[in-house]
Amino acid sequence: MAEILIAGLSATGHISPLLAVAGSLVHRGDRVTVLTSPRHKSKVTALGARLYSLPPDADLADGQVDEHPRRADLSGLRKLNFDLTEFFVGPMPRQAAILNELFAQNDFDAVIVDSAFFGILPFLLSPRAHVPPVLAFTPMPLMIASRDTGPAGLGMLPAAGSLGRLRNRSLTKFSHSVLLGPTHRAANRRLDAMNAPRLPVFVLDAGLLADRYIVPTVPAFDYPRSDLPAQVHYVGAVHPLPARSFHLPPWWQELGGGRPVIHVTQGTVDNADLSRLLEPTIEALRGEDVTVVATTGGRAVTDIKMPLPSNTYVSEYIPHDLLLTKVDVMVSNGGYGGVQRALCAGVPLVVAGDTEDKPEVAARVGWSGAGINLRTGTPSSRALRNAITAVLHTPHYRNSARNLQTAFAQRDGVAEIALLLDEVIAERRTRVRL
The missing domain is CATH 3.40.50.2000 (Glycogen Phosphorylase B;)
Structure with a gap:
């Protein structure tokens, strides 16, 4: 001892x-x-x-x-x-x-x-x-x-x-x-x-x-x-302890409907201004044949200052060990822990971050082939839509993410x-x- x-x-x-x-x-x-x-x-x-x-x-x-x-x-x-x-x-x-x-x-x-x-x-x-x-x-x-x-x-x-x-x-x-x-x-x-x-x-x-x-x-x-x-x-990887008493939101069953699920998060740091990434991503996918799950990292859902499209669900927090099994692409500002959780689940990414260590995380995502680095912390909705579409429909990104998933699993x-x-x-x- x-x-x-x-x-x-x-x-x-x-x-x-x-x-x-x-x-x-x-x-x-x-x-x-x-x-x-x-x-x-x-x-x-x-x-x-x-x-x-x-x-x-x-x-x-x-x-x-x-x-x-x-x-x-x-x-x-x-x-x-x-x-x-x-x-x-x-x-x-x-x-x-x-x-x-x-x-x-x-x-x-x-x-x-x-x-x-x-x-x-x-x-x-x-x-x-x-x-x-x-x-x-x-x-x-x-x-x-x-x-x-x-x-x-x-x-x-x-x-x-x-x-x-x-x-x-x-x-x-x-x-x-x-x-x-x-x-x-x-x-x-x-x-x-x-x-x-x-x-x-x-x-x-x-x-x-x-x-x-x-x-x-x-x-x-x-x-x-x-x-x-x-x-x-x-x-x-060293992950947080698994969720034990989380209550699933009422719309959870919608994630199994066959449409691709896009998860967007600004994590728990650099999330004071949700117009940097969360809102542009929601706007980029408005009307698209996908389901968007946005999490605010603990901030009030009412901090999102835009009307939510019918294909978008928002929560302050959803444990990644529960959510990522249902996600096809994750959009992130480059929080190291969240990015690695996605890769451990074989989920490719679109990353847009320019504060703290986030440029380094984003660069590694692009270098590894497991996603796209947008090289900015304030991407446009158009840039996000193009990147998400590319990651969703180009097998290279998913395959690279799955290769990293295998490496992490060992x-x-x-x-x-x-x-x-x-x-x-x-x-x-x-x-x-x-």
Whole structure:
């Protein structure tokens, strides 16, 4: 039996997979403490784990990004730097203080931490003798620098050969120093203020400082890297726990009527303005011989400010493990978890996202052949109709999605994380004996 700490931001895409890991570890007999928002207390205790509350000033919650008043007028790289600095770098000192309390009160055998939980960085940068092994779990695509890929955050496809590597090296250097330099410098200023060492790597590569860097996908849905660090481990998808008490909407039986089902969602982040993707998709398919299922990611259905066509049904939320078995094409703004849920079900995609990590997710969908990347976060209804029609009627997209479905089915992400956990615990015990 091991004593495990799991630390995660409370936004759905960050904490949901970590709760699935927590449940599995409890089931095998480990004692698990989950550091996250108290609003998840019932979920944590239902798993048999212990909650340690993460206060709002150290957290990132659903809706917090969209509702920040200083963010509304930003776009592009300014918005990306603002998001990274405000929501991930900013809470670092408070998170670190809470971790320090936990480490003083408990003798943890290992820590699994959301890679966006930057409060772990001072501990990774300091002498590790009194810090338990750390496994960083990324809720986003792997975005570490590589000679085989372009710089992270821009949604660039990889370029091969000597010229491609020259391009990658030059653009990555420019990105680290200029484009995303403000975020990196902000992280070092925070570390300076905490009397912690500065980052020896770029801030988006900081997960590499952990004993293991867990990537919850399959290599087939990521770019090949000939210089992949040894501590990086692809484990397969890690999904939220299955729905147990969801009440199906009264129109559910309409999804078995023989018409193609198109599901559109803006997820739980970047869904404040449903006119960016939800409404244009509904309009694009008005009068088409399809059934549209739109979910608002928890926002009120009345936030949709347009008349709903007769072929469209709307809900605030429908668990993907129930819905995706009935879906033919999913339209998404590129939330990593939702996209991977679709691919695990063999559902091809149309992706339109330009905030947070969404350009990177969208680029991987297009690169893998499992869908179309519209390369914008505000597509027109015409562009959406054309892309959805292409994905629906071109076998290539469905076949590529099904190939990824097979690749995902061959991995058990939660079980592989447990094995990595056992490895780092055994390594630590061996060092202590020596």
